Amino acid sequence: MAVDRLQVEQFIYHEARLMDENRYDEWLALWDDDALYWVPSNRDDIDPKREVSLIYDDRVRLGTRILRLKSGLAHAQEPKSRMRRLVSNFEIENGADGEVTANSNFLLAELRRGRQDIFAGRTIHRLRQVDGGFKMAYKKVLLVNNDEYIDNLTFLI
Amino acid sequence: MKTQAKFDYDYLVQTDKIHSSLYSEPGVFSDEMDRIFHRGWVYVGHVGEVPNSGDFRLKKIGLQPVIMVRDQSGKVNLLLNRCRHRGSTVCQSERGNTRAFRCSYHGWTYRLNGDLSGVPYPEGYGDSLRKDEMGLTHVPRVGIYRGFVFGSMSPAGITLEEHLGRAARELDLFSGLADAEDIEVTSGVHKYDFKANWKMAVENSMDGYHPNIVHASFVDALVEKIKNKPSPEHQVAFNPSSFAADGAGITRDLGGGHVMLDYGFRMYDPLNRDPMPTVRAITAAGEEKLAELSRQCGAERAADMIREGGTHTFIFPNLILIGLQMRVVQPVSPTYTEVCLYPTLLKWLTPEVNAIRLRSHEAFFGSASFGGPDDSEIFERVQAGIVADLDPWMIISRGMKREHIDDEGLTISDMTDELTQRAIWKQWKKMMTQEAGAGTTRKRASRTAVERA
Numbered sequence: 001m002a003v004d005r006l007q008v009e010q011f012i013y014h015e016a017r018l019m020d021e022n023r024y025d026e027w028l029a030l031w032d033d034d035a036l037y038w039v040p041s042n043r044d045d046i047d048p049k050r051e052v053s054l055i056y057d058d059r060v061r062l063g064t065r066i067l068r069l070k071s072g073l074a075h076a077q078e079p080k081s082r083m084r085r086l087v088s089n090f091e092i093e094n095g096a097d098g099e100v101t102a103n104s105n106f107l108l109a110e111l112r113r114g115r116q117d118i119f120a121g122r123t124i125h126r127l128r129q130v131d132g133g134f135k136m137a138y139k140k141v142l143l144v145n146n147d148e149y150i151d152n153l154t155f156l157i
Numbered sequence: 158m159k160t161q162a163k164f165d166y167d168y169l170v171q172t173d174k175i176h177s178s179l180y181s182e183p184g185v186f187s188d189e190m191d192r193i194f195h196r197g198w199v200y201v202g203h204v205g206e207v208p209n210s211g212d213f214r215l216k217k218i219g220l221q222p223v224i225m226v227r228d229q230s231g232k233v234n235l236l237l238n239r240c241r242h243r244g245s246t247v248c249q250s251e252r253g254n255t256r257a258f259r260c261s262y263h264g265w266t267y268r269l270n271g272d273l274s275g276v277p278y279p280e281g282y283g284d285s286l287r288k289d290e291m292g293l294t295h296v297p298r299v300g301i302y303r304g305f306v307f308g309s310m311s312p313a314g315i316t317l318e319e320h321l322g323r324a325a326r327e328l329d330l331f332s333g334l335a336d337a338e339d340i341e342v343t344s345g346v347h348k349y350d351f352k353a354n355w356k357m358a359v360e361n362s363m364d365g366y367h368p369n370i371v372h373a374s375f376v377d378a379l380v381e382k383i384k385n386k387p388s389p390e391h392q393v394a395f396n397p398s399s400f401a402a403d404g405a406g407i408t409r410d411l412g413g414g415h416v417m418l419d420y421g422f423r424m425y426d427p428l429n430r431d432p433m434p435t436v437r438a439i440t441a442a443g444e445e446k447l448a449e450l451s452r453q454c455g456a457e458r459a460a461d462m463i464r465e466g467g468t469h470t471f472i473f474p475n476l477i478l479i480g481l482q483m484r485v486v487q488p489v490s491p492t493y494t495e496v497c498l499y500p501t502l503l504k505w506l507t508p509e510v511n512a513i514r515l516r517s518h519e520a521f522f523g524s525a526s527f528g529g530p531d532d533s534e535i536f537e538r539v540q541a542g543i544v545a546d547l548d549p550w551m552i553i554s555r556g557m558k559r560e561h562i563d564d565e566g567l568t569i570s571d572m573t574d575e576l577t578q579r580a581i582w583k584q585w586k587k588m589m590t591q592e593a594g595a596g597t598t599r600k601r602a603s604r605t606a607v608e609r610a
Binding site for chain 1: 251347348349352375377381428429430495500502511512516518519520524527530531533534535
């Protein structure tokens with residue numbers, strides 16, 4: 001069954017807004033149980049079993065990430081980042097079993113403690129159709145600056 | 158002859174307190190570069206980063222750009238990244254493999270051992286160009302211990318072995334007794350920076366007082382996980398009281414400014430769904446190493462050391478071994494610092510165990526992790542706080558009255574004590590106030606070489 005392109009875009013815009021607004025629980029609820037949230041380090045294409053990532057979260061570690069962010073004790077997000085991001089350049093492919101792969105670019109302005117940083121990259125979402133909506137099964141974020149010194153990437157990217 | 162000091166370091170560094178200007182004053186930073194980083198032994202990299210001939214990495218010794226490169230003979234060279242002609246860097250990529258270094262300005266070309274191999278239109282120099290004297294400048298002294306490559310910008314001074322002293326034993330344990338060539342340091346780099354003085358990262362890495370406070374969110378998360386997953390495997394995963402004042406861990410002064418936190422228990426946890434894989438080797442030699450480690454440390458501790466790394470040690474002035482990572486602190490300015498983390502794999506471990514080493518590391522370390530970014534945040538808060546200097550002193554007296562000597566003759570104290578900070582500052586002051594003879598010699602020697610050319 002072909003996936004409605006507009007529906008995919010709307011889902012990813014919605015995810016972006018939840019991240020922008022630090023709406024942690026709602027964002028976590030978008031994930032399916034076999035989730036993989038992956039931000040490679042140094043290069044876009046690495047072997048995660050042999051090379052280090054910035055983020056390589058399964059569902060359990062994702063839960064811990066959110067628990068920590070909500071604790072009020074995660075100093076790197078106290079105060080929290082203020083963010084708005086643009087998502088664009090969609091390329092959407094239908095996969096097997098009703099899954100859809102969505103490639104998109106983002107440009108993020110992140111402000112914290114008086115300093116505004118720009119992050120940019122390409123995101124690969126693998127979405128699964130569940131109950132007339134989507135769940136995220138996989139998300140890989142290819143940061144433009146994944147081989148640079150990054151002081152703080154503790155917000156949701 | 159005593160160094161002509163603009164700063165009275167005897168006053169600024171006292172046994173129980175330090176003056177906060179040491180974290181911000183440009184003149185102090187300049188002295189640190191001259192007297193510590195451009196004179197004594199400094200960690201540069203590991204041979205495992207350049208496993209093949211032609212492999213190179215860009216490094217720094219203090220502020221000076223250095224190429225670490227393995228030449229055709231297999232030797233690892235440290236070469237200053239500066240063309241001997243007009244000074245341009247000759248290597249631009251942070252890592253890679255090459256046959257030679259060719260300056261992009263006028264085409265002077267250097268071999269992997271630094272020798273000058275070619276100059277365009279050489280006839281213009283007549284007989285005045287002595288190619289054999291115009292190779293890339295070697296770091297005057299290079300020392301390698303168990304694959305850890307150190308350099309000294311001074312042609313004279315104590316040997317690397319003298320510099321490391323007892324701390325060499327911790328370099329052995331870091332790699333689970335693995336031989337240098339068994340350590341893989343090609344698993345990527347975590348790079349982060351912060352707007353604060355470099356010594357904050359050094360001291361904090363050896364501060365057993367802060368984890369239960371700064372990292373409370375991490376501790377809580379682990380406790381939550383243990384609660385939700387009450388399997389025996391997870392029950393032993395973490396003991397949040399380990400960093401408490403009455404915990405089992407200790408601080409230890411290894412001498413020479415090298416210090417460690419010896420917690421002797423599992424610190425990190427991959428925080429993943431799956432339990433820890435059983436530690437196994439894929440070669441007979443690897444099995445032998447594991448057996449030897451078990452004999453020395455006990456089977457359970459040995460398995461933890463392999464999965465998560467074996468020590469928590471600072472090698473003065475810039476190398477920190479935590480878990481399975483090598484951490485290099487790179488001062489850039491008095492109030493700006495860059496840090497590189499190199500997680501390591503062992504060639505003879507199963508892929509599952511090597512993968513869990515990476516996952517263990519990522520949980521607490523790196524820009525998006527659950528630990529390190531909170532530390533960096535604190536460094537910046539300290540840097541902001543010490544601008545208020547009506548009372549400029551920072552206190553490092555904790556535990557002074559309960560230090561004692563262990564069976565080995567080393568000074569130890571409780572985990573939360575500032576023994577480690579005192580030992581680091583003692584060495585810092587020693588180097589900042591010692592005779593400048595070697596450094597002067599270096600400058601004179603390099604001037605002579607230029608005049609001769």
